[in-house]
Amino acid sequence: MFNFKIYTYLLFLVLFYVECRSAPEPLCSKFSYDEQLLEKMVRVEFNVNNMEKNMLETEQNMRETEQNMKETEKNMLETQRGMLETQKNMLKSLNEIEDKIKVLEQKEAPAGKDVVAFHAYKAADKTLANNQVIVFTKVIMNEGDGYSSSNGYFTAPISGIFYFNAHLCVQNGKSLEYIIVVNGQTRASGLYKANASGTCTSFSVTAHMRSGERAWVTIDKSGSSSSSLLYEDSDDWNYFSGFLIRQLD
Structure with missing residues (x-):
């Protein structure tokens, strides 16, 4: 910046010298020369100061x-991280x-065992003893694999x-007490006596079971003879x- 001032002063001195050479003699007297030189130097100083100020302001800006x-970049990085x-x-x-x-799906459908249903027919033994489990050997449906056609038990999978x-279809003139047992407890029972031509009866129960x-x-034979109690044909099934x-936990 100091060199710039010196170059500026020299430039104006040269211009002033040229002007004095072309002006009349009285204009270039020593007093007039010093006065004009001083004036020009002041103007140059003022202009240089303004230029320096502007440059400083530009630099500051x-x-x-x-x-x-940098702040914007920092904010953008923080926004990106956010x-x-x-x-x-x-x-x-x-x-x-x-x-x-x-987890909810597993609770609602544990291991694919949420569907449990079975249907089996055809009694393996029609001459039954008291409290003998009736085994139905022909399985039509066994979803959940709860029923066993080998022993007649349904075991709750869940x-x-x-x-x-x-x-049950009962022989002519025979009578019996039918029973549904759940976990060793009688849950449904009734006494049934067939007429002369024989007939069938149905019974049901709803029970809460644990897995x-x-x-x-x-059945309980209720004094019937040891001969066949049940009968079965194409129309009458046991x-x-x-x-x-509903599944329960």
Whole structure:
């Protein structure tokens, strides 16, 4: 900046010298020369000071602009970090929601055993002893694999409320007490006596069972002879069926 002032002074001295050479003699007297030189130097000094001031202001503005740009960049980086953090939290929330949905689905449908139903017919033994489990050997449906055609027991694969129905056809003139047993307890029973031509009866019960408990059909012969009690043909079937109404924990 100091060199710029010196160059400016020299430039004006040269211009002033040229002007004095072309002016009349009285104009270029020593007093007039000094006065005009001083005036020009003052103007030059003023202009130089203004230029220096403007340059300083421009430099300050550039620094402020640079600082503002740095602040803007910082804010943008913070905003970007905030957006990434928000995205991360959203993904975490979505994963948590998906996990909760999976847990609920597993509770509502444990291992595919939420459907339990069976239907079996054809009594293996028609000459029955008291409290003998009636085994129905022909299985039409066994969703949940709860019924066994080898021993006549239904074993609950899950805990819940179940509905059972049995149908027995009795020989002419014979009578018996039909019984549905759930976990060792009689839950449905009744005395039935067939007329001269023989007939059938149905009975049912709703029971709360825990996983692993069993249900079955049996009879009490009520003084009937040891001959065949049940009969069966293409129209009259002996059968045992049941299904899950609602699963319980």
